[in-house]
Amino acid sequence: MESESVKPNVPISIAREQQLIRLLMAYLIAGLLFMVLPGTFLGVWNLFAISNAQSATSVPAAWIQAHGHAQLFGWIGSFILGIGFYSIPNLRRVSAWSFWEGWLTWTLWTAGVTLRWLTDVYLWQWRILLPLSAVFEVLAVVLFLAQSIQGHRMQNKLKNGLEPWALLVVSGTVGLLITMIFNAFESFSLAVAGISPAFPAEFDGRFLILSIWAFPVLIAWGFTASWMPVFLGLKPLKSKLILAALAINVLGIIAALAKPLLASSILLLVGAICMVCALRMFERTEKPAKTQGVHKTFPLFIRIAYAWLLIASLFAVWAAIEPAAAGVAGAGRHAITVGFLMTMVFSVAPRMLPAFLGRKKLFSEHLMFLALLLTNIGCLMRVSSETLAYQHYASWAWSLLPISATLELSGVVVFTTNMVGTFFQPPLLAPIANKAAKEGYVK
Ligand code: HEM
Structure with missing residues (x-):
């Protein structure tokens, strides 16, 4: 048969x-x-x-x-x-x-x-x-x-x-x-005429804007536009506004490379605001969120990530107004890398990867929540204390920095444990693959 x-x-x-x-x-x-x-x-x-x-x-x-x-x-x-x-x-x-x-x-x-x-x-x-x-x-x-x-x-x-x-x-x-x-x-250029492999600060600052805003931020926006309307039950996307946000973002990056940093940071901020509006991230939802298989705080953390994106963009404007303020630039960079990107990955990976990897389910929803909680508390502590400490507003803030790093490191370890646990879940295709091997179709 x-x-x-x-x-x-x-x-x-x-x-x-x-x-x-x-x-x-x-x-x-x-x-x-x-x-x-x-x-x-x-x-x-x-x-x-x-x-x-x-x-x-x-x-x-x-x-x-x-x-x-x-x-x-x-x-x-x-x-x-x-x-x-x-x-x-x-x-x-x-x-x-x-x-x-x-x-x-x-x-x-x-x-x-x-x-x-x-x-x-x-x-x-x-x-x-x-x-x-x-x-x-x-x-x-x-x-x-x-x-x-x-x-x-x-x-x-x-x-x-x-x-x-x-x-x-x-x-x-x-x-x-x-x-x-x-x-x-x-x-x-450095190999021919430099004195160390470190990029000079002037180039590095602009290179980082390109590295962050032209690559992972755009991909994160793309994945959000593709998956989140369904997962979060958002109202239909505003497609034209997405295109406008992309165009403004590209202008912001070009401005950074051409040097007017203040203009660049304002454009990047406007682009981010347009994207948040286009995605309708903070509007009342149309349908209930789909949280089966992930922790129920998944929709909350996606929104927290987008709040970090806006905070990071504001910090970038502040840093452009005060170019000597290393603490402000560093805090803004941390808000976008850990606050936005890490929160997005720590939320989206547990949602998508088990299915991509053909695994039945995520190893642990509780570990998913714990990783997000630890990294977000760590990030909040880091962004506030870095500004206070590096800018010499409050000397006690220096002692908060190692605590923030330890919280974030713990979050990273918890996320990694959850992912490795998921890799070890039994593959869904295993029974069919074994049967096929027995019948001599595959080695
Ligand atoms: C998880 C804990 C993390 C810790 C403790 C940490 C720590 C640091 C520190 C101390 C700096 C030096 C500049 C400053 O003081 O602000 C820095 C810079 C930086 N971090 Fe992190 N970071 C973390 C996570 C991340 C993540 C997740 C990303 C990216 C996804 C990232 C990307 C960067 C970048 C791009 C720089 C600037 C490098 C440069 O100047 O060229 N960091 N980080």
Whole structure:
């Protein structure tokens, strides 16, 4: 009887799906490792040193940049590339059986980010390894884009034009490529005529605006526009306002690169406000939120993330008005990286990844909540105490900084435990795959 055995085309698609899940898992594991060790651990170390010396300049710039690069590209970048490969429409048709392009991209990306971290921290052969790491990273993004374009081209034959969420995600991916080209340009310049692998402060400030606002922020907006109307029960998106927000954001980034920082920060703030309005994030919802499988505070934390985005944008304007105020710029950067990006990832990953990985459910809803709570309390403490301490408004605030770092580190460890627990959940496809293997369809 048909139902007793597996249909011939079913095992092939199951085997391909399992290959793709393995690829996604490799990106997620690399991302988690970058987040915990070179990213958060070094960030906490730096903050303890800064708090001890009561001076923001007590840590080498290269160490701070090593931390930032590991977090933005090692962690967030690996997650986005992995989810990107998994979600490329038609990848299962345009890619080879082994998805070798995905593995080559993973190898180049992981090697590039690791080399960059080692170069910044140990300074060993940095004139060769710094540009080499940048070349690896550019190649990885080019390969990813080539695959995405191929996959989307087939999709576009069926649909007319890109939906707003897809436009945001494509813009974010192009933003990543542009960021990596700037990174490579500066790395080569330093290798030829620099005195250390650390980007000079003037360039670094603008490079960070590009790295953050042109890449993960746009991708986060795209994912929100794609998934949150359903998950949060939001009213229909305002598509034209999304396009306006994207255009204003791009102008803000161009302004940062062209130097008028105040104009740039105001444009980025206006862009963020337009996006929040377009997503209708804080309006009364149309339908109840869907929280099965995740902690019931999921809709609250997504809104908290968007509140952090607005707070971060206001801090950026303040920092542009007072360019010498390192504490204000640092607090604003933390509000966007931890407050917005980390809260988004810690909320969205538990919602989406179990399904992507073919797992029955998230390991623990309580751990999801705990990770979000710890990082958000830590972030609140950090953003307020960094402004007070670095700007010498209150000396007692220096002692709060290590506490904030410890809370955030604990949140990161809890999130990682929850993700690893989810990876170890039994795969849903396992029984069918085993049956297919027994019938000789797949090895
Ligand atoms: C989880 C705990 C974290 C701690 C304790 C931490 C700590 C620090 C410290 C001490 C600095 C130096 C500048 C300053 O004092 O403000 C810094 C800068 C930075 N951090 Fe973090 N951070 C954390 C998380 C993150 C995350 C999640 C991201 C990104 C997703 C990130 C991205 C950055 C960036 C881009 C910089 C600026 C690097 C540069 O100047 O080039 N951080 N962080």
